Amino acid sequence: MSSSEDEKLRLEHEAAKLFMRAYEKETGHKIRHLWHNLPTKPDVSCLLEGDKLDIEVAHLYGSEAEAMRILGRSLSAETQSALAEQELEHNTDQRLVSALNRILRQKAQKTYQSQRVWLLIRNAHPQWNARKIIQFINKIQVPTSHPFEQIWILGDTHGKPGILQLA
Secondary structure, eight states, rough: OHHHHHHHHHHHHHHHHHHHHHHHHHHHOOOOEEOOOOOOSSSSOOOETTTEEEEEEEEEEEEEEHHHHHHOOOHHHHHHHHHHHHHHHHHHHHHHHHHHHHHHHHHHHHHSSSEEEEEEEOOOTTTTOOHHHHHHHOOOOOOOOOOOEEEEESSSOOOOOOOOEEO
C-alpha cells in the first residue's frame, strides 16, 4: 500500500473515531468497534446499538490544491499559482459552500454494497468550523436522491465543536 493510501486510511479511521465519540456523547446511543472495508463498500463499518452501520467518509477542503497544502504536501509552482488565483477569485465563504455542495453531489451519485450507510463529512479547512457551516446552511444543497440514511458533518479536524446532521 502506498503512503498516500495509508494516509487516506488513517484520516478516514480518525474521522470515524471522532464522529463515533461525538455521536455517542450527543445522542447517548452506543457506537463501537471500527473496521475498514474494501473499495466496493463504504470506508468504515461499526456497530450502532449492536447493528452494523457503514460510514462513507469525505474530507472537506476548498480544493484539491488547498487539501495538499493543508496536509503539508509539496505543491508545484503551477499548483501554487492556481491556488492563489482561486483564493483571490472566491472568498472563503463561497469556497465552503461550493466545496460542500460538490462533495454532496459527488457522493449522491455513488452506490454502495451496504444495507445501511451514513455519510460523514469531516471539515478539514482551518478557516471553517461548525458555526460557519451553520451560517450557510440555507445554501447547502443536499440532493433529493442519495444512498445515505443520514448525512453528518464533523465540525473540524479534531471533532471539538461536535457534529451537525444535514439529512
